[in-house]
Amino acid sequence: MATDTSGTVKVFPEYKEGLRDLDGFSHVILVYYFHRSKNVKLTAKPYMDNCQRGIFSIRSPHRPNHIGMTLVELVKIDDDTLYIKGVDMVNETPLLDIKPYSPSFDMAVEVKTGWMEQFLNGKRSKRMTIVNSEEDWLHLK
Amino acid sequence: MATDTSGTVKVFPEYKEGLRDLDGFSHVILVYYFHRSKNVKLTAKPYMDNCQRGIFSIRSPHRPNHIGMTLVELVKIDDDTLYIKGVDMVNETPLLDIKPYSPSFDMAVEVKTGWMEQFLNGKRSKRMTIVNSEEDWLHLK
Numbered sequence: 001m002a003t004d005t006s007g008t009v010k011v012f013p014e015y016k017e018g019l020r021d022l023d024g025f026s027h028v029i030l031v032y033y034f035h036r037s038k039n040v041k042l043t044a045k046p047y048m049d050n051c052q053r054g055i056f057s058i059r060s061p062h063r064p065n066h067i068g069m070t071l072v073e074l075v076k077i078d079d080d081t082l083y084i085k086g087v088d089m090v091n092e093t094p095l096l097d098i099k100p101y102s103p104s105f106d107m108a109v110e111v112k113t114g115w116m117e118q119f120l121n122g123k124r125s126k127r128m129t130i131v132n133s134e135e136d137w138l139h140l141k
Numbered sequence: 142m143a144t145d146t147s148g149t150v151k152v153f154p155e156y157k158e159g160l161r162d163l164d165g166f167s168h169v170i171l172v173y174y175f176h177r178s179k180n181v182k183l184t185a186k187p188y189m190d191n192c193q194r195g196i197f198s199i200r201s202p203h204r205p206n207h208i209g210m211t212l213v214e215l216v217k218i219d220d221d222t223l224y225i226k227g228v229d230m231v232n233e234t235p236l237l238d239i240k241p242y243s244p245s246f247d248m249a250v251e252v253k254t255g256w257m258e259q260f261l262n263g264k265r266s267k268r269m270t271i272v273n274s275e276e277d278w279l280h281l282k
Contacts, residue, residue, distance in 0.1 A: 021194045021256050054163055106247065108168040
């Protein structure tokens, strides 16, 4: 997670009732549409690497169906608005779903992370593993 | 995860190239369409509880957009087929996306799980926390 970045998520009034009971969760998974990506690639260069990787082995927006998901910290809910931390989406991203995060469903132990391993275990600079916003992927910055 | 259940995921030939490099990962997140759910509810009774909860605080298929996601163990990849463990989807579920699981993006620590807590920390029977297939939700069994 991009742990320092705060943001808000607003749901349409007709879905507000669906937020009931969510405030007890410390983390939620946001499922959204990569609306700024206009093409589909089968391989792409991930932000932390320099070679082409299969699109299903990276988190690039240029994927078939353009569905993104991000784990964020839920700070509070006020009416139709979620206050969150750890945002890596661009502004105005259309939200498709919100799911409660539960380690019993969403956490794996004894994990291997393939090509990412060399970047995530500290062999390269830490900055490369933190800069993971959609804007970076899209080269908007 | 429903750790004991094995299954396969087949991608269309035109997307096969996107699987490159994925075999180094021990776990993947499957994003799919809840094709058997024909209605949208804003509250529903989760399989492990007896009262209505907001749809965004549970993992029910009857949610707006009908998008599901499940963390599974990746056993191996053979051509266009992923062999996986920990499946909780119904057969023939249409796949929307495959994402590599990485604890640095997808794992949270110091987690609170709201209404689920009483069920997940062992206060109720373990069976209730394991029976979490989509078929149970849909009352197909």
